[in-house]
Amino acid sequence: xxxxxxxxxxxxxxILKPESFDDYGPNGLQVTGREEVRTxxxxxxxxxxxFERAAAxxxxxVLVHHGLLWEGxxxxxxxxxxxxxxxLFDHDTSLVAYHLPLDGHLEHGNNALLAQxxxxxxxxxxxxxxxVTAEFATPLPASDLVGxxxxxxxxxxxxxxxxxxxxxxxxxxxGGGQGYLPEAIVGGLDAFVTGEASxxxxxxxxxxxxxxxxxxxxxxxxxxxxxxxxxLAARFGVRHVYIDVPNPI
Numbered sequence: 001x002x003x004x005x006x007x008x009x010x011x012x013x014x015i016l017k018p019e020s021f022d023d024y025g026p027n028g029l030q031v032t033g034r035e036e037v038r039t040x041x042x043x044x045x046x047x048x049x050x051f052e053r054a055a056a057x058x059x060x061x062v063l064v065h066h067g068l069l070w071e072g073x074x075x076x077x078x079x080x081x082x083x084x085x086x087x088l089f090d091h092d093t094s095l096v097a098y099h100l101p102l103d104g105h106l107e108h109g110n111n112a113l114l115a116q117x118x119x120x121x122x123x124x125x126x127x128x129x130x131x132v133t134a135e136f137a138t139p140l141p142a143s144d145l146v147g148x149x150x151x152x153x154x155x156x157x158x159x160x161x162x163x164x165x166x167x168x169x170x171x172x173x174x175g176g177g178q179g180y181l182p183e184a185i186v187g188g189l190d191a192f193v194t195g196e197a198s199x200x201x202x203x204x205x206x207x208x209x210x211x212x213x214x215x216x217x218x219x220x221x222x223x224x225x226x227x228x229x230x231x232l233a234a235r236f237g238v239r240h241v242y243i244d245v246p247n248p249i
Contacts, residue, residue, distance in 0.1 A: 067097025
């Protein structure tokens with residue numbers, strides 16, 4: 001079934017409310033392709049492999065979390081940019097991206113879905129609305145939390161287990177959210193789960209007696225775009241294909 005790109009973006013804007021976020025780049029349409037959409041491909045990050053595989057699926061629209069356009073002055077368009085854009089323009093494929101709005105949504109966002117995958121219930125927003133706090137109905141050993149993060153992300157997390165034996169509360173900020181560890185400490189949470197780690201996080205976690213787990217930027221941000229693709233398929237009857245381009249970072 002076909003629908004219009006305008007209707008898809010309008011629906012996503014209605015759900016994610018990008019105007020509520022001061023983001024690092026534009027949310028929504030980044031590259032214009034054909035207006036009629038039958039197949040939507042979702043993926044975490046805009047890149048040549050994703051675009052080539054989307055073209056093989058005859059995608060009309062590619063929906064990502066990390067787009068091509070970011071903050072700061074315009075940078076020269078080099079051969080890397082040319083190759084990426086060439087694939088999109090040659091196949092008349094639109095590129096749509098939602099960054100922080102997709103992290104912070106309390107139902108369909110990366111962090112809310114990761115909390116659900118861990119078996120926790122979201123209790124509220126965190127980190128200015130881009131992360132979430134969550135709670136386990138039954139406290140679990142720290143080793144079990146590590147196992148649940150591993151299962152949810154298919155990645156062995158870097159873990160500094162310095163918190164209480166039983167974990168009840170957790171803050172989650174996917175991707176490069178390691179800078180919000182101090183906020184979790186001030187909030188008295190038992191654990192903090194993110195994607196990346198900084199050297200300072202080791203001593204911060206140990207000295208504040210909090211569990212710190214970093215499971216990879218990419219690996220903690222695969223759930224949101226998949227959910228959006230599922231919502232589009234259900235709402236508009238379009239074909240949805242999620243393409244995983246594994247990234248160890």
